[in-house]
Amino acid sequence: MEKPILEAQNISKVYDVDGTKTTALRCASLKIYPGEFVAIMGPSGSGKSTLLHIMGLLDRPTDGKYTFEGKSINEYSDDELAHIRNERLGFVFQMFNLLPRASVLENIKLPLLYSHVPENERMTLAQKAAEAVGLKERIDHTASQLSGGERQRVAIARALVNNPSIIFADEPTGNLDSKSGGQIMDIINKLNEKGHTIVLVTHETYTAHYAQRLIRLYDGKIEDDIKVDKRNVDHEFMK
Amino acid sequence: MKLIDNIKIARLGLQRNRSRSILTILGIVIGIAAIIVMASMGSGAENLILGEISGLGSETIVVRPGREPKGPTDIAETLFSDSLKDRDAELLSRPSNVPDVIDIMPAVFVPGSASYEGETFKPTIFGGSAEFMSQAFGIKINKGALFNDLDTRQRASVAVIGSKVKKELFGDADAVGESIRIKDRKFRVVGVFADKGQTAFFNVDEVVIIPHTTAQTYILGINYFHEIIIKVSGPDVVARSVQDIENTLRDAHSITDPEKDDFFVVTQQGVVDQVKTIIGALTIFLASVVAIALVVGGVGVMNIMLVSVTERTREIGLRKTVGATTKDVMNQFLWEAILLTSVGGVIGIVLGGVFAFLMGLAVQFFTGLDWKFVFPIGSAILGFAASALVGLVFGLYPAHQASKKSPIEALRYE
Numbered sequence: 078m079e080k081p082i083l084e085a086q087n088i089s090k091v092y093d094v095d096g097t098k099t100t101a102l103r104c105a106s107l108k109i110y111p112g113e114f115v116a117i118m119g120p121s122g123s124g125k126s127t128l129l130h131i132m133g134l135l136d137r138p139t140d141g142k143y144t145f146e147g148k149s150i151n152e153y154s155d156d157e158l159a160h161i162r163n164e165r166l167g168f169v170f171q172m173f174n175l176l177p178r179a180s181v182l183e184n185i186k187l188p189l190l191y192s193h194v195p196e197n198e199r200m201t202l203a204q205k206a207a208e209a210v211g212l213k214e215r216i217d218h219t220a221s222q223l224s225g226g227e228r229q230r231v232a233i234a235r236a237l238v239n240n241p242s243i244i245f246a247d248e249p250t251g252n253l254d255s256k257s258g259g260q261i262m263d264i265i266n267k268l269n270e271k272g273h274t275i276v277l278v279t280h281e282t283y284t285a286h287y288a289q290r291l292i293r294l295y296d297g298k299i300e301d302d303i304k305v306d307k308r309n310v311d312h313e314f315m316k
Numbered sequence: 317m318k319l320i321d322n323i324k325i326a327r328l329g330l331q332r333n334r335s336r337s338i339l340t341i342l343g344i345v346i347g348i349a350a351i352i353v354m355a356s357m358g359s360g361a362e363n364l365i366l367g368e369i370s371g372l373g374s375e376t377i378v379v380r381p382g383r384e385p386k387g388p389t390d391i392a393e394t395l396f397s398d399s400l401k402d403r404d405a406e407l408l409s410r411p412s413n414v415p416d417v418i419d420i421m422p423a424v425f426v427p428g429s430a431s432y433e434g435e436t437f438k439p440t441i442f443g444g445s446a447e448f449m450s451q452a453f454g455i456k457i458n459k460g461a462l463f464n465d466l467d468t469r470q471r472a473s474v475a476v477i478g479s480k481v482k483k484e485l486f487g488d489a490d491a492v493g494e495s496i497r498i499k500d501r502k503f504r505v506v507g508v509f510a511d512k513g514q515t516a517f518f519n520v521d522e523v524v525i526i527p528h529t530t531a532q533t534y535i536l537g538i539n540y541f542h543e544i545i546i547k548v549s550g551p552d553v554v555a556r557s558v559q560d561i562e563n564t565l566r567d568a569h570s571i572t573d574p575e576k577d578d579f580f581v582v583t584q585q586g587v588v589d590q591v592k593t594i595i596g597a598l599t600i601f602l603a604s605v606v607a608i609a610l611v612v613g614g615v616g617v618m619n620i621m622l623v624s625v626t627e628r629t630r631e632i633g634l635r636k637t638v639g640a641t642t643k644d645v646m647n648q649f650l651w652e653a654i655l656l657t658s659v660g661g662v663i664g665i666v667l668g669g670v671f672a673f674l675m676g677l678a679v680q681f682f683t684g685l686d687w688k689f690v691f692p693i694g695s696a697i698l699g700f701a702a703s704a705l706v707g708l709v710f711g712l713y714p715a716h717q718a719s720k721k722s723p724i725e726a727l728r729y730e
Contacts, residue, residue, distance in 0.1 A: 135637060135723045156641040163639020174634045174727065178332040190321055191639035235638070 080147065081108035082242060082274060083132055088141030090127050090297075101127040103297040104141065109276065111242065114269045116277045116288035124297040125278045126247055132276060133166055133245040134158045146242075163191050167236030167273075169265075171248035173228040175220035175235075181207065182216040185234045192239060206234035210264055226257030233264055243274040250284050262287050322644075326651035333624070340620040341660030343613025344706060347606055348661045348699040352668025353675065354602045355692035360676055362595045363688055366588055374551040374584045375418075376452055379408070379544040379561060384580035398540035399578035404568060405544050413564040414546070416553040421448035422541040424531050430481065430524055432496045437484040439477070439524045441498060443531025444545075446476040446507065452547065453512075455520055460492035460507035468527040471534070475503040479511045480521035498524070499535050554583055610702060614657070614710035621653055621714035632718055633726025646719035653711020654704055661703025665696045 250258030
């Protein structure tokens with residue numbers, strides 16, 4: 078069998094805020110393989126985002142072992158993790174997280190600023206990414222001039238610009254109406270079809286329909302981890 | 317990440333907050349502008365004073381009674397010291413004592429005013445030689461003539477007056493031949509100087525010169541001089557003439573220890589050195605005041621940068637998420653601070669230059685002095701470096717705070 082891109086073995090995360098300990102994740106184990114489309118679902122506070130942050134190398138587990146592309150993340154410094162995020166990962170957030178007064182193109186180019194890509198190539202890559210999300214005509218607008226759906230498309234283009242092996246999407250449709258949300262999910266689905274591995278955190282069932290695999294979290298624990306047929310709307314898990 | 321990218325990001329960051337950026341650097345702008353104005357005015361004043369001193373002539377030596385003044389009380393002592401008398405002037409005028417001597421003028425200062433019919437004016441009154449003064453200071457005679465040695469020997473009651481004195485006392489009427497009154501004594505005006513204006517030491521237009529013998533005997537009732545001015549054959553013999561003068565006077569006054577001299581010698585070079593020392597000290601004093609202003613400006617920059625870091629927590633989180641390292645974020649904010657204060661520095665240099673130029677024009681207009689605007693290039697370079705340094709120093713802490721943020725916490729920040 079193919080090697081997993083990432084593997085979590087019994088990872089836990091305990092937050093310590095002023096002496097009060099909160100467990101966000103308990104002994105979670107999972108593997109994600111290249112090309113997968115994984116949806117992580119669960120009620121708020123179930124640890125979805127924490128799991129995504131650890132998988133996305135933004136945070137470290139307090140316990141357990143997490144390996145990315147075969148190497149334990151304990152072997153990396155924070156700055157090395159930043160380089161891996163820069164070259165191998167893409168992120169899409171619920172709040173879009175764009176630079177509001179920067180242009181669409183500048184927003185898309187942002188990850189390339191921290192890479193070794195030369196300036197002239199950055200422009201080409203950013204334009205290609207804008208085209209991929211259907212924003213080619215609006216690259217000179219500032220982010221604040223765009224609608225919510227357009228902003229999220231900019232965010233996707235930004236996640237895409239460095240050609241990452243995995244794209245992490247944290248509630249990407251959470252701030253959008255269902256029509257724009259559907260368009261965003263179509264784009265994400267297309268990226269998956271082109272070979273990008275997708276990890277999607279969501280609590281909206283319709284978005285999970287695009288996934289091939291569903292992981293359900295409850296109170297920091299993985300309750301279910303099942304494969305589903307794509308577009309299988311009637312799967313019992315959904316009910 | 318390359319330097320050019322750092323600077324570009326920093327520039328964009330500043331442009332997006334333009335009005336705040338401008339307000340932030342106001343302190344730096346004012347501080348640097350103050351440096352430029354001060355430096356410009358300082359060198360303008362120095363040039364002016366040195367120009368006037370050179371007008372005195374580099375071959376002129378002044379001997380004054382008493383000890384060399386080191387403070388305000390010493391100056392009073394000088395005025396009341398009676399150590400320079402006729403005999404001294406006579407000894408100094410002998411080529412056997414001072415071989416390079418060309419001419420010599422004993423001088424006394426007369427306090428008080430001059431009047432003509434109903435008009436009164438308070439000029440600067442000298443007892444001296446009109447010929448010597450005219451020569452030493454390059455003052456031309458407009459009407460009448462200068463009084464001569466014979467007048468001096470005879471203690472004649474004659475005067476040569478400046479153009480403003482003439483105007484104040486006589487208006488448009490002719491002054492030559494008329495008598496003015498100084499301390500209840502009548503002096504016949506024999507000549508009127510041409511317009512010359514302010515020099516470093518006195519305003520030629522406001523001067524009245526009478527023979528020193530007349531002033532000593534009939535007005536002041538003293539037998540000593542306030543000054544003896546000696547002209548030697550050239551600038552290159554000044555140093556050895558000073559030696560000759562000192563030796564002659566020490567011999568005449570039976571002084572063996574130079575520490576106990578009851579006179580002192582002033583040369584143009586000495587005055588130049590003194591002026592430079594005074595202006596230098598003044599500039600250092602003012603520069604330290606400005607340095608404090610720059611530190612205050614720097615604290616302002618730090619304050620705003622800290623606010624900015626807090627405000628842009630999400631941006632920092634995002635940048636870190638997409639691959640910015642601690643150093644990248646640190647550099648971004650540090651460059652923002654440096655760019656901010658450097659721009660402030662440049663604006664300050666330009667504003668300071670313009671302001672100093674206008675002030676020079678105003679000085680020229682209101683005082684009639686021959687003021688020359690000087691752009692202080694050294695201070696401009698120093699000011700620019702100082703402003704960049706302020707950015708570096710006061711940007712360090714905010715930049716460190718920014719770089720410390722973890723991407724998760726920064727992304728969650730509302």
